[in-house]
Amino acid sequence: MSGPVSRNRRLGLAAVVAAVALLPALESDFQRGLDSDAVIIALLVLSVVVLTGFVGQISFCQYSFAAMGAFTVGALMDGHGWSFWLALPVGVTVAVLAGVLVGIPALRLSGLLLAVLTVAVALFTDRFLLVTGTWDGFSGGAVPWHPSRPSLLGAPLTGSYAYYLFALAILCVAVLLVWNLRRGRAGRVLRAVRDSELAAATVGLDVTAWKLAAFGLSAGIAGLAGALLAVRIGSVSPGSYDFLHSVQLTALATVMGVSAIAAAPAAGIATVFGPELLSGIAVSSTWFPLLIGTALILQLVLVPEGAVVRTRHDMARLARLVSGRRGRDPAIAEAAR
Amino acid sequence: MSHAVIASLSGFSLLPSYTVIGLTLGGVYALAATGLVLIYRVSGVLNFAHGAVAMFSTFVAYQISVVAGVPSPIGLLAAVATGAALGFVIEFLTIRPLAGRPPLTKVAVTIAWLLVLQTAAGLIWGSTGYHRPVQLVGSNGFTVPFTNVVVGYDQLTIFLVAVGLSLGTSALLRWTSLGAQMRAVADDPQAARLWGIDVDRVSAASWMIGSAMAAVAGVLITPLLNFDTYSLTVLVIDAFTAALIGRLTNLPLTVVGAILLGLVQYYPKAFFNQAGLSELSTFVLALITLAVVFRPGLAASRGRG
Numbered sequence: 001m002s003g004p005v006s007r008n009r010r011l012g013l014a015a016v017v018a019a020v021a022l023l024p025a026l027e028s029d030f031q032r033g034l035d036s037d038a039v040i041i042a043l044l045v046l047s048v049v050v051l052t053g054f055v056g057q058i059s060f061c062q063y064s065f066a067a068m069g070a071f072t073v074g075a076l077m078d079g080h081g082w083s084f085w086l087a088l089p090v091g092v093t094v095a096v097l098a099g100v101l102v103g104i105p106a107l108r109l110s111g112l113l114l115a116v117l118t119v120a121v122a123l124f125t126d127r128f129l130l131v132t133g134t135w136d137g138f139s140g141g142a143v144p145w146h147p148s149r150p151s152l153l154g155a156p157l158t159g160s161y162a163y164y165l166f167a168l169a170i171l172c173v174a175v176l177l178v179w180n181l182r183r184g185r186a187g188r189v190l191r192a193v194r195d196s197e198l199a200a201a202t203v204g205l206d207v208t209a210w211k212l213a214a215f216g217l218s219a220g221i222a223g224l225a226g227a228l229l230a231v232r233i234g235s236v237s238p239g240s241y242d243f244l245h246s247v248q249l250t251a252l253a254t255v256m257g258v259s260a261i262a263a264a265p266a267a268g269i270a271t272v273f274g275p276e277l278l279s280g281i282a283v284s285s286t287w288f289p290l291l292i293g294t295a296l297i298l299q300l301v302l303v304p305e306g307a308v309v310r311t312r313h314d315m316a317r318l319a320r321l322v323s324g325r326r327g328r329d330p331a332i333a334e335a336a337r
Numbered sequence: 338m339s340h341a342v343i344a345s346l347s348g349f350s351l352l353p354s355y356t357v358i359g360l361t362l363g364g365v366y367a368l369a370a371t372g373l374v375l376i377y378r379v380s381g382v383l384n385f386a387h388g389a390v391a392m393f394s395t396f397v398a399y400q401i402s403v404v405a406g407v408p409s410p411i412g413l414l415a416a417v418a419t420g421a422a423l424g425f426v427i428e429f430l431t432i433r434p435l436a437g438r439p440p441l442t443k444v445a446v447t448i449a450w451l452l453v454l455q456t457a458a459g460l461i462w463g464s465t466g467y468h469r470p471v472q473l474v475g476s477n478g479f480t481v482p483f484t485n486v487v488v489g490y491d492q493l494t495i496f497l498v499a500v501g502l503s504l505g506t507s508a509l510l511r512w513t514s515l516g517a518q519m520r521a522v523a524d525d526p527q528a529a530r531l532w533g534i535d536v537d538r539v540s541a542a543s544w545m546i547g548s549a550m551a552a553v554a555g556v557l558i559t560p561l562l563n564f565d566t567y568s569l570t571v572l573v574i575d576a577f578t579a580a581l582i583g584r585l586t587n588l589p590l591t592v593v594g595a596i597l598l599g600l601v602q603y604y605p606k607a608f609f610n611q612a613g614l615s616e617l618s619t620f621v622l623a624l625i626t627l628a629v630v631f632r633p634g635l636a637a638s639r640g641r642g
Contacts, residue, residue: 286459287460290457297446301435
């Protein structure tokens with residue numbers, strides 16, 4: 001997205017955010033819990049967008065980064081009595097460090113082998129590090145951590161609506177951050193790295209450093225999501241952060257289209273309300289990953305650019321048909337880029 | 338690591354029998370890894386769904402032999418057929434149309450298959466719980482002369498079948514016409530096409546043979562671990578690690594790597610009582626391999642453009 005954002009677009013976005021913030025006021029507590037989950041999934045997908053969409057690196061350990069945030073916050077709050085506001089930055093920092101550590105082999109490995117390494121990291125985290133008896137001071141051992149909800153400026157976030165607004169605000173900040181990053185110099189560099197590492201290195205860019213930065217940022221966002229999830233559920237257990245969750249997340253982000261930031265909210269809505277819809281039409285919600293997998297296969301073979309980008313493309317074409325306008329629409333130009 | 342880790346010197350007395358188990362496990366990894374390398378070399382796709390294919394085929398054998406009580410060799414044959422069929426379907430429907438797309442796109446497709454097979458198996462057979470193994474040979478055994486090490490006939494069979502099939506694949510590549518075609522396609526698909534080789538057919542054959550090998554590996558490993566859908570799907574990381582030791586190309590070295598992995602996974606258990614040690618060993622071995630074997634710019638980024 002190059003060039004200034006039009007005034008209309010900005011107003012439209014503000015209206016959407018306001019609607020998304022206000023609508024859950026009418027919903028039940030259970031429904032608002034799902035809304036918060038959608039926001040957290042959106043953050044996780046955003047972390048995939050940073051890594052896969054910006055630098056073209058595929059990762060199967062995003063939930064391991066989320067676990068770093070979640071378990072650090074759980075251990076510090078429940079185990080050591082820290083405040084959430086102190087534990088949160090520590091958790092995010094731990095996740096960032098984990099991300100940079102995983103990214104370091106990028107110094108010498110191709111993207112494919114690095115992807116294999118992320119599988120190893122995910123299984124190491126899920127089947128060794130978080131197993132009872134390995135490091136109970138971190139994993140909580142047999143009894144999971146129970147971090148409680150914090151208060152913000154004196155207002156407790158224990159209510160479902162308050163917590164939803166809090167998570168949504170964090171998501172908006174993260175999206176703005178990533179969006180600005182993408183529009184600025186960093187975004188151009190990262191795209192150059194994604195499109196051709198060799199060419200990027202030839203024009204003097206430090207490819208490795210930028211890849212490491214992308215790993216750190218991505219892991220940080222995932223860690224933030226993990227911390228939010230820990231406090232939202234009020235309990236941190238290893239099963240919620242395993243390899244299959246990461247696989248499902250990556251698949252979902254790819255279905256939506258990792259090159260678009262809009263994939264994040266779209267994926268959030270899909271993961272949380274998809275299973276709900278399925279249970280509504282008498283198909284068990286355990287079928288959901290099957291649908292994501294099938295959708296991913298169909299999408300890669302038939303719609304390579306991803307659902308969000310394709311939809312934007314189609315909408316632009318429709319708008320053009322309706323208005324009878326000719327020429328390239330900015331949305332198409334972006335999709336084609 | 339905390340108090341749960343109990344180091345004891347008496348662990349040394351366990352080493353001989355752990356060697357037997359480690360070798361058996363390593364043999365199975367060799368088989369799985371050989372299938373993985375075959376697919377990667379010929380079609381240029383790193384198959385992340387390799388473990389999932391093994392898992393699904395194994396559960397077909399489980400359904401036939403354990404649930405329905407049909408003799409286990411028939412179950413094994415059914416697993417082989419399922420594996421080959423899955424390999425064909427994956428290649429024909431989802432890899433072939435992606436010709437010319439980046440390697441990571443193909444990786445994403447295999448990940449999608451992982452998700453589909455894993456979820457489908459969970460829906461059919463339940464994702465947790467104890468499953469009785471598909472026992473091909475009785476678990477009674479013999480004592481190695483002059484020692485007190487007991488080797489089960491099942492362990493011996495597993496090891497011989499697995500290593501035999503792995504080395505058989507090397508022989509197939511080296512001495513048969515299909516093998517020669519596969520090597521030609523692996524070296525340069527375009528040139529192979531010019532020589533009149535049906536690249537699509539050869540690629541499909543590699544997927545079918547490689548996936549059938551994964552299926553056999555899955556069935557053979559059932560007596561060695563408390564298997565469920567997840568534990569078999571993540572077999573892929575063991576296959577990856579062994580294949581990395583063979584630089585993703587060298588089959589004999591891959592077999593050696595797999596056996597090394599089996600031993601490295603089992604020996605620590607003689608000294609430490611801690612869950613997840615196998616995974617730790619795999620992780621460390623994978624890291625060391627990546628650091629030592631792969632230099633910048635080597636074989637790594639191979640994949641049909």
